[in-house]
Amino acid sequence: MAWIILRVAVLVVGLAQGPLFLDSLKGDFSRPSLSVLVILIVVVGSCASALIALSRPSAASGGLWPRPSWRTNPLTLSAPVSLTAFIGQYFAAGAISCAVAGFSREPVNWAWELPAGVAVGLLLAVMFARWLFANRFS
Numbered sequence: 629m630a631w632i633i634l635r636v637a638v639l640v641v642g643l644a645q646g647p648l649f650l651d652s653l654k655g656d657f658s659r660p661s662l663s664v665l666v667i668l669i670v671v672v673g674s675c676a677s678a679l680i681a682l683s684r685p686s687a688a689s690g691g692l693w694p695r696p697s698w699r700t701n702p703l704t705l706s707a708p709v710s711l712t713a714f715i716g717q718y719f720a721a722g723a724i725s726c727a728v729a730g731f732s733r734e735p736v737n738w739a740w741e742l743p744a745g746v747a748v749g750l751l752l753a754v755m756f757a758r759w760l761f762a763n764r765f766s
Contacts, residue, residue: 632698635714639721646725650737657730657739668745669752676712676753683708685764692766696754709757709765716750719743 685693685706694700694707701707702714726740758765 629699631701635698635702635717638714638718642718642721643725645722646727646740647729649722649726649743650729650733650739653739655739657737658735660738661741665741665745668742669749672746672749673752673756674749676750677756680708680712680753680757681760690766691764693761693764695765696758709754712750712757713754716747716754719747719750723747 683705685691693709696702696707696710696713700710702710704711720743723740723744723746726737726743730737730740
């Protein structure tokens, strides 16, 4: 139960940080930039996938990673897929609140594409790892 509370708390923090993130940026984000979004998704997803692939399940766990779950500890390096999913969920919460805050401003602020690209890249890496390394999960 404690890990669920931690995850929900981190998601609430991510949701609360969206407007602060928009206020901290000094660039012109009045136009959408699909290329930046796609580049972030590809780069972050590729890097996260490579890090997961290079990780080896520990011998203490029988050579298997625990399946990502809201009921397990996400803050351990012995479960890189769970950690990556946890970070991706945080960025997704931040992207949602950035989008809501950005679309309510005039002119519309498209900076939500930055955390959204990171979130989608990380969550795609998790999906890819679960598919590619299906035999490495307990």
